[in-house]
Amino acid sequence: MTPANPTPLWQPDADRIARAQITRFQAWAAERHGAPAEGGYAALHRWSVDELDTFWKAVTEWFDVRFSTPYTRVLGDRSMPGAQWFPGATLNYAEHALRASAARPDEPALLAVDETHEPRPVTWAELRRQVGSLAAELRALGVRPGDRVSAYVPNIPQAVVALLATTAVGGVWTSCAPDFGARSVLDRFQQVEPVVLFTVDGYRYGGKEHDRREIVAELRRELPTLRAVVHIPLLGTDTPEGALEWSDLTSADTEPVFEQVPFDHPLWVLYSSGTTGLPKAIVQSQGGILIEHLKQIGLHCDLGPEDRFFWYTSTGWMMWNFLVSGLLTGTTIVLYDGSPGHPDTGAQWRIAERTGATLFGTSAAYVMACRKAGVRPGRDHDLTRVRCVATTGSPLPPDGFSWLHDEVRDDLWIASVSGGTDVCSCFAGAVPTLPVYIGELQAPCLGTDLQSWDASGRPVVDEVGELVVTNPMPSMPIRFWNDPDGSRYHDSYFDMYPGVWRHGDWITVTSRGSVVIHGRSDSTLNRQGVRMGSADIYEAVERLPEIKESLVIGIEQPDGGYWMPLFVHLAPGAALDEDLVHRIKRTIREQLSPRHLPDEIIEVPGIPHTLTGKRIEVPVKRLLQGTPLEKAVNPGSIDDLDLLHFYEDLARKRA
Template sequence: MFPRPDFYAGALLNFAENLLFPGNAEVNESDVAVITATEDDSALTETTWAELREQVRRCTSAMKAAGVKENSIVAGFVANHVTALVAILSSAALGAIWTGISPDSGVSAVLDRLVQIRPQVLLADNATLYNGKQWSCTEKTVDIVKTLKQHGLELAVIVKGLDGVDMGLETVQSTGVKTVDFDSWLRDAPDEPLVFKQLPPSHPLYVLYSSGTTGLPKAIVHTAAGTLLQHKKEHFLHCSLSPASRMFYYTTTSWMMHHWSVSALATGASLVLYSGSPFRPHSHMSVPRLLSSLKVTHFGTSAAYLTTLEANNVRPIDDPSLDLSALEAIYSTASPLPPSTFAFVYSAFPSRINLGSITGGTDIISLFGAPCPLLPVRQGEIQCAGLGMAIGVVDSASPPDRPTLVSPADSPGDLVCMEPFPSQPLTFFGEGGEAKYRAAYFERFPGLWHHGDFVRVDPATGGLVMLGRSDGVLKPAGVRFGSAEIYNVLTRFFAAEVEDAVCVGRRRETDRDETVCLFLVMNQGREFGEELRVRIKDVIRRELSPRHVPGVIDEAKGGIPKTGNGKK
């Protein structure tokens, strides 16, 4: 598995061509390909297949005129809208490499990522709408451009993310970097046909980033064929997407689920691209209203969103104004979906849907644990391994040179992949990238991809149970368990009182054993106290075991630190 095999050597393809002209699905060019939506109900726009292809043609021409070519880096500081998609496909058409960062990111977070890869062109929104407020991006864009100018940035393209907000062209131009607005840039581009650069399967397509919990975020390079084949497999075979489908994944452009969802175009499906809060403008019914009005067939979100609906007892199926008859599947990721939330979703949405808890990651830009419309859905389980993904569960105590599969088969352990797969990263970007790549995935168990998840597989069903991160496994008195077990109890029994929580292990140099520490964020109007602490301990003891009971339970008044994707 390391070094990465050169999959399909000798073949040629273009990623953008496969999305714009899906070879195994007939689409009518006058049909809607993309719907862009925000919190503003009146701002919804539709883009047909013909219009999308034309916009990509013009944008590709503009990029080419700006000097973008094979292996150039194009970065987007943009929200999830059709212009971002056009820029992605235009970059891919030329063989350039795209990297996207959501405009809700801070300047330091953006520069920690982009300085590493030195983009030639930066696209940036003028403003975004979130939680009912307009947020200008100009000040952040200026700071970003000033620094990137020292690292090879040649052009800043300002995208009209919001009407009625200053574009900030002169302000950004004052940095000394050429600055244009997106519409003018396309209008002034040469009138050239759209030509897709045919490239080797291992040609780089995207750069995504690790969370940066141990130093600078790692810049992970993904390939065109690996991304395309993996996504088509998952969309066609695991999700049953077709030209009759409509995919809406609630995501930012920073998250790998954005890249995963836009690939649905390769099946002929249409996309809903949404930017904004999922709770505006109609509180908890905002997203269900979109699902109804846009006839969404496949909806994806985070587990945290679904548990929020559960905690507030939001049941869209009981609203007679909504029509959810088109909905076929709901996908959940970013964190384990609690068993109680499985039951809730089937009571709150049409019961015939495929509720797919899925797992994979930025590292593989795809899934290890996938949905399957042909298999039963079992509470607390991911339905199956992705087709062609040779995953296994290794005893966490195994020595690196002798990894041993868990025994008995339903014991918890570390998730590994035992055979190469096309969506393995090409490398990590920059100097020392190969060494960092090897250390990240192959150092723990040489020859096996070590994914960093602590899991259990049900031998009877083949279902995957996520227990937490390997580096976050709790081990009081030598008993290993995952934090997800604690979170599931809190969601099931304390959702009315506890808004959020984080469970960690503490072992100081002077400690003889590890102490499990549970920190709680209380719901508004609820107070933390000894009575709640005792009740939580009693329920955990009853539902799990005495060894699961945290030694410390306290309030986290400052909130729970999370990544941009909502991971603790």
């Protein structure tokens, strides 16, 4: 339960509230569109979901979205799935992403950083020139609107150029990070049949070079639809036979030509973790992403031309796509290619300092690793320019909030955000004008009718329920690839509550309007009818210095019983002795609930994750229930498949 009147950890001062773009937007929308002038964010949010059409029309006007042909109405069809946004309108995402090049040609659009931590700028004019050159070459190669263009590249400027050039010609972008193995990449790219593949010869990570030429050769063999392969010599190797050289395609001085496409024209394909079966190939639209990201980055993150936006991510995670959209608001984006902890755990703070980042985004796991390692960012780095530290990937535990407040700066806006690849955005998170409470996301986002529902579909407040969204969002998928009748899309989100998006997260919406995320609802621990999210257990247990990471699973037994093991991966030198077992149990009993004490505490060689770093609870649960490995999990989506054999053996022994 959340206490009724806790003290905020942080509150924006009057000056900050007045300067925030969301404050100016509210005053303008009150004058032009009937938004409430009083009542602050809560009133603006209520209006944004009650008057969905008017709100999104206001967003397009505020951000001066350029429709080359006008729309007939904002929402042609409201049904979910299948909402139809801005029918009749045509536009181009890349054109908007490069708009700042006219006013600020010599300012940096990109700051590229590798493990040397030396920022290399790419100006707006140079970015525009390279996109123009590459777009013309893609057209010459026969790339037409709707064709898929794929990339096996790290988080480097070439990836941004290739995405924008693809979008300029109306192609559909899709990318994987080069740490993905061949099978994982083919599970994704073979579904969408790309005509072009951008590749690197390798990448640098953790101070080492990783040669990927053999994997690239395998991708070329296994993707028969490819008409061209473009070689980016990150490690300086020669162009392989039959491939094109990156520098040859990007050297011309060509003004980009932007294909004007329908609002719902596909922009990119993202992939869900896909821990079972093939990854879901999620298609989002040029217009839907454009307006959702303008709202999210401009109003919620409060970013504009004076800002520098750094989020630690790879091209295999939706946060990379979100980061690139920082260009839409004229913001300089920071691309970091390398290990998050090289040469030491505090590396990301050094990059934030060196690049003058104003918004620094990272994972909750990184914050907790810094806390555990005794990193002192505020003492060791000049972070005065960092206004906001944002975290995602998993819920930021209360200790993470306190650590950021104490060790970075006490006047720090901490934004724990939560959304998903499925919408490439946030359902709840950053609001620059609201207080921050420990362990809570500030509020649901504008235009997002987020609620917490019980099993019978009733909204609940100050109680745990399913995260649902009851109105369409523009960035919801237009479809899944290879899902002709839409059944896989429907079953993924609309199965439990017809016509309502159920995300699969277990949340509390508080009476103050903030949101608490408890973990995935499909792996919820349910003991004697008392439900608890796994994240609550991890947060408590991983405070113990001996525990590196943990995984908790609740399994309904055939005899009606319930088996709840806690798997622990210990820190180097720690031992799972009686004392540690006793302290783990005491921690859970005192901080959470005596009902959720594990039946067994089992030491494991490691905790398996998806390639994007999420602990995999459901596949491990399936293994422990006796499902064979190949049916319980898609092997290409796991970071270390060998770890799963431990759980498989355990299931065999228990059987």
